[in-house]
Amino acid sequence: MKEQLTQNTILLDGKVTSAAIKLELATEVATLISQGKRAPHLCAILVGNNGASETYVASKVKNCAEVGFKSSLIRYDLSVSEEELLGKIQEINDDSGIDGLIVQLPLPDHFNVQRITEAISPLKDVDGFHPLNLGRMVQNLPAFLPATPYGILLMIEHYKIETSGKHCVVLGRSNIVGMPMSILLSRNAYPGNCTVTLCHSKTKDLEEILKSADIIIAALGKAEFLRANMVKEGAVVIDVGITRVKSDKTKSGFKIVGDVNFEEVAPHCSYISPVPGGVGLMTIVGLLKNTLTAYHHE
C-alpha cells in the first residue's frame, strides 16, 4: 500500500519499506538456523558516549535482534589508545564467528580515522568505508556499499521509481553519503543511469541546478535547507538530513528535522521521504543486508 500524501505525492515510507526487507532477512535467517547453521553476527565498536552515536548503535543492536542476527557491542571510554583499538580490530578480523565489523563514527580527535577504517578487513567492512570496497563500488564490482546510499537504492527499488536518464542532484559530498550516492546513481545499473550533478558548498547557481532536478538527494546536514522554490514540480526528493532542533511542540523540547522543509516541498513532489521515518530506517537495512552478504562470503 502506498501512502498518498496529496493527490500527486507519494510518501517514501522507511517504516513500511524497512519492515518488508527485514521480514525477508528474518525468513532467511530462520531457514539457516533450521538447517543447523549459526546466525549472522555483527560486531560494533563504540568509543566514548556521543549521544547520537549511542542512539544509532542501540538501534543497530535492536535491529539485529529483530531479524535473528547475533550482535556484539564493544565499548571503550575516551581514553582508549589507537593501538588498543587496532589490536581489537585485528582480533575481530581473525574471528571466524564474526561476519561484520563497524566502528561507529565520529571517533574522538586523537584517532586517525583513516588508519582505523583501513584496519578493518574489507571482507568484514559492512559499512563499506574501506578504500577497497569504495574502489570496487566505483568499478561496479560486487562490494559492500555504504549503508545509507545502499538503503536509498533499496527504497528507490521498492517504490519502482524510474531513474534511467533522469537528472539527479546530490546535495553534499561526504564520504559516507553524497560522494558514493553520486557514483551509484550514475552507474550503468538499476537504480542508476542518472545524469548526476554533485553540489557542495562552493557550487554556484545552486537554485537553478536544483530546479532542473528530477531527483534530489539532500545530504548536506542543514536543517530544512530545501525550500519549495528550489524544486521542480513532480521531482523525487529524498531527505538524508537528521538535525535536532528546539521545539516548543514536543515534550523533550526538541524535534528531529531533515534537510528538506517537508511541509513546503511535499506538495510539489511525486515522491518524498520524511524525517524521521525515511532514510534513517533504510540505513540500518543496508547494514543488515551487508552483514548477511559477509556471512555468505565465508
Ligand code: GUN
Ligand atoms: N556515523 C554516522 N553514520 C555512520 C555509519 O553509517 N557508520 C558508522 N560506523 N558510523 C556512522
